[in-house]
Amino acid sequence: MSVARLVAAAAAAVLLPGCSSSTQADETTGGFVAGDGSITLPKAAEREPAPELAGESLDGERLSLADFAGKTVVVNVWGSWCAECRVEAPVFAAVDAQTGDDVQFLGINIRDSRAAAKAYDENFGITYPSLFDPSGRTVLGFRDSLPSMAVPTTWVIAPDGTVAARTLGSVSEATLRGLIDEARTPADG
Numbered sequence: 001m002s003v004a005r006l007v008a009a010a011a012a013a014v015l016l017p018g019c020s021s022s023t024q025a026d027e028t029t030g031g032f033v034a035g036d037g038s039i040t041l042p043k044a045a046e047r048e049p050a051p052e053l054a055g056e057s058l059d060g061e062r063l064s065l066a067d068f069a070g071k072t073v074v075v076n077v078w079g080s081w082c083a084e085c086r087v088e089a090p091v092f093a094a095v096d097a098q099t100g101d102d103v104q105f106l107g108i109n110i111r112d113s114r115a116a117a118k119a120y121d122e123n124f125g126i127t128y129p130s131l132f133d134p135s136g137r138t139v140l141g142f143r144d145s146l147p148s149m150a151v152p153t154t155w156v157i158a159p160d161g162t163v164a165a166r167t168l169g170s171v172s173e174a175t176l177r178g179l180i181d182e183a184r185t186p187a188d189g
Contacts, residue, residue: 036150037169044185047162050155053138055131058109058117063129065157068104072164072183073157074176077108077139077150078130080120085152088170089124095176096128102159103180104128110136110151158183 042048053075054064065073076092078085096105107130109117114132121130131138139153156165156179164183167175 038167039175039179040166041179041182042163042165044158044164047158047160047164050157050161050163053106053108053131055133055138057129058114058121058132059129061129063106063131065106068106069161070159071102071104072159072180074103074105074180075108075155075157076105077110077153078120079109079111079151080116081112082151084170086124088152089120089126091171091173091176093125093127095173095180096126099180107131108133108138110134110139154179156180156183158185160186 050065050073052064052066054062054066057063065075074092074096076088078089092105096103105128107126107128109120109130110133112120112132112134117130117132120126133139150168152170154165154167154171154176155163158164164185165179167179171179
């Protein structure tokens with residue numbers, strides 16, 4: 001291998017984000033990329049309805065976003081292989097443990113084996129349910145509201161069933177709490 005190719009390969013290995021896919025991130029390839037840290041907050045009156053998310057949980061049970069109707073729902077896309085997901089996992093576990101019954105956390109595990117996903121939950125003390133989606137197709141449900149192919153991505157669903165916020169990349173505890181509070185703002189006010 002030439003020195004130029006070796007240098008190019010080393011540079012690519014350093015510059016590529018830890019949670020990115022080797023394919024272009026679009027609906028046709030199903031590729032995922034690392035988030036850029038951006039937050040999208042539609043005005044309450046302009047929020048789009050959340051998609052119908054349903055599937056099998058990590059435990060093999062049927063699970064649906066509709067199961068949590070009337071609650072603020074924090075939907076987090078994660079993978080055990082994603083470094084940013086590992087950074088934010090303790091934040092999600094802590095906020096989940098400290099919020100009331102009116103807030104529900106729901107994970108969407110992608111591109112993992114069931115064993116790796118369960119080990120991740122156990123390691124980080126995650127007690128809320130996750131949809132098991134090795135193909136990553138579940139996130140395409142958000143394509144008509146606030147789409148994303150980034151891992152991690154978090155959507156906050158308001159109690160009225162609309163998408164109140166989306167973050168691309170890991171999120172801090174203060175930001176997550178703020179997004180949950182923002183989601184509680186009624187769509188008519």
